[in-house]
Amino acid sequence: MARSRQGPPCTIVIKLGTSSIVHEKTHQPLLSVLSSIVETVVNLRSEGHKVVLVSSGAIGVGLQRMNLPAKPKSVSGKQALAAIGQGRLIALWDDLFGHLGQPIGQVLLTRGDISDVCLGYIYGLWQNSLTCFALLVSVSAISELLSMGVVPIVNENDTVSVSEIKFGDNDTLSAITSSMIHADYLFLLTDVDGLYTANPRKDPSAKQIEEVTSISAIRSQVSTTTLGSSLGTGGMETKIIAAEIATGAGVTTIITSSKRPENVFSIIEYHNSLKMPSPQDHSPGDESPSSLPRPPHTVFTPSPTPMKDLKSWTSHTLHPSGSVVIDSGAHRVLSKRESGGRLLSAGVVGVVGAFASGQAVRVVIRKPVNGTVVEVASAHSTRPNSPIPGHVSTKPLSRSGSSGDLSRDELRNENNAETEQFTDEDVVEVGRGLANYNSAQISKVQGLNSSFLPQMLGYADSEYVVENITIRTPP
Ligand SMILES: Nc1ncnc2c1ncn2[C@@H]1O[C@H](COP(=O)(O)OP(=O)(O)O)[C@@H](O)[C@H]1O
Numbered sequence: 001m002a003r004s005r006q007g008p009p010c011t012i013v014i015k016l017g018t019s020s021i022v023h024e025k026t027h028q029p030l031l032s033v034l035s036s037i038v039e040t041v042v043n044l045r046s047e048g049h050k051v052v053l054v055s056s057g058a059i060g061v062g063l064q065r066m067n068l069p070a071k072p073k074s075v076s077g078k079q080a081l082a083a084i085g086q087g088r089l090i091a092l093w094d095d096l097f098g099h100l101g102q103p104i105g106q107v108l109l110t111r112g113d114i115s116d117v118c119l120g121y122i123y124g125l126w127q128n129s130l131t132c133f134a135l136l137v138s139v140s141a142i143s144e145l146l147s148m149g150v151v152p153i154v155n156e157n158d159t160v161s162v163s164e165i166k167f168g169d170n171d172t173l174s175a176i177t178s179s180m181i182h183a184d185y186l187f188l189l190t191d192v193d194g195l196y197t198a199n200p201r202k203d204p205s206a207k208q209i210e211e212v213t214s215i216s217a218i219r220s221q222v223s224t225t226t227l228g229s230s231l232g233t234g235g236m237e238t239k240i241i242a243a244e245i246a247t248g249a250g251v252t253t254i255i256t257s258s259k260r261p262e263n264v265f266s267i268i269e270y271h272n273s274l275k276m277p278s279p280q281d282h283s284p285g286d287e288s289p290s291s292l293p294r295p296p297h298t299v300f301t302p303s304p305t306p307m308k309d310l311k312s313w314t315s316h317t318l319h320p321s322g323s324v325v326i327d328s329g330a331h332r333v334l335s336k337r338e339s340g341g342r343l344l345s346a347g348v349v350g351v352v353g354a355f356a357s358g359q360a361v362r363v364v365i366r367k368p369v370n371g372t373v374v375e376v377a378s379a380h381s382t383r384p385n386s387p388i389p390g391h392v393s394t395k396p397l398s399r400s401g402s403s404g405d406l407s408r409d410e411l412r413n414e415n416n417a418e419t420e421q422f423t424d425e426d427v428v429e430v431g432r433g434l435a436n437y438n439s440a441q442i443s444k445v446q447g448l449n450s451s452f453l454p455q456m457l458g459y460a461d462s463e464y465v466v467e468n469i470t471i472r473t474p475p
């Protein structure tokens, strides 16, 4: 049976950079580029593919609206221009897609939304009620839009993004979005047709790289230090970082020109042809892989062992919001596979910074003094369920084994009495995980047996304070 070169329907994220949306000098929208993108997306949809568009351009469109010559330097200036431009940008997309009867939906994200909201969903942790709550908000909205036949148009919510929660560039945002929704392809459409050995705008002898199988190897072969248009953010460097994130999650990543968006079809076709069975299995009419022309592009091949579990994702990709300080016993236990990467409150000796439940946190230990980790002897050593002074169990005790006699106030007093305050200088990171409770709650129950959680917090969704921990530095 002849196989379609388009292959089975797939999920495609297309990212369009500012340099492809507005004119570098006049800042006028590049209507012909935008119209071709709209036609391509609608055609892809009619072939059964699901398409998410990540559109930069809010600041660029804002510049044109306010008749300003250049991007402001200040964060607040950029935030204001994004607020001015985003509405017009989405109106423009809605207008163009509307002519072809294609509904769109605007999705504005910050890094905080992604780390809190989406990751439980991405790696199938919906059984976990804490992440389940979060996932309902954002990724499920994108999935719902896709299943309704809508094209989600994603951008960073620049106006509310402060540096701690900022992606900063839409290349990274598109990579995380494509990982989140398990996309098959991420297309980074830009004003050059691929990655070159050096910036082709500056160096005419630069050669295009066709395929990248190892991102670390390619870094030494290309120069990405010069930026492109004055409007884009990050140039090729952020595209390589994006490719690293996306291919690490199993997404084939392609850099190609926004001037020929219809090439998305022929690029998918070309790569499908490479996956076709050997020539003797071909049906009449199928062409051999080599007979298809190769549209100009750079392909980053997906990792053969994509990160499939939340632990790896947490440790590599998420921006940690604070730290949970653990004792050496907990460090030892967490380093063993059997621990399941889950930390009980009994093993916690402190908290640094503020974070919400569901956010990524650093798992840290007290900095070794003269090569030895100083065991923290604080409230925990005298607390119920701490059998050995200076050491806290990481095993949950049964309720009957705990000191149910202590009143809530007595527990709180004891907790406050000797709790040591840590700063980032006092600690060293040994791993990362996802918090099940916020920083204030973890600090309240640190050193206590997990059976005290309901009494201390008024509820206990999980007996573990941090989960999905990967320890990168064992004791
Ligand atoms: N090694 C390289 N290969 C290709 N382009 C490069 C390279 N190094 C720097 N660039 C520049 O990166 C620019 C694309 O990045 P950018 O301006 O941020 O685009 P976008 O707005 O589409 O994200 C190109 O215009 C090019 O000038």
Ligand SMILES: N[C@@H](CCC(=O)OP(=O)(O)O)C(=O)O
Pocket: 016, 017, 018, 019, 055, 056, 057, 058, 059, 060, 082, 155, 156, 158, 168, 169, 170, 171, 231, 232, 233, 234, 235
């Ligand atoms: N979120 C910003 C774009 C940031 C960005 O990464 O821009 P680009 O490098 O052009 O993709 C905006 O809408 O103006």
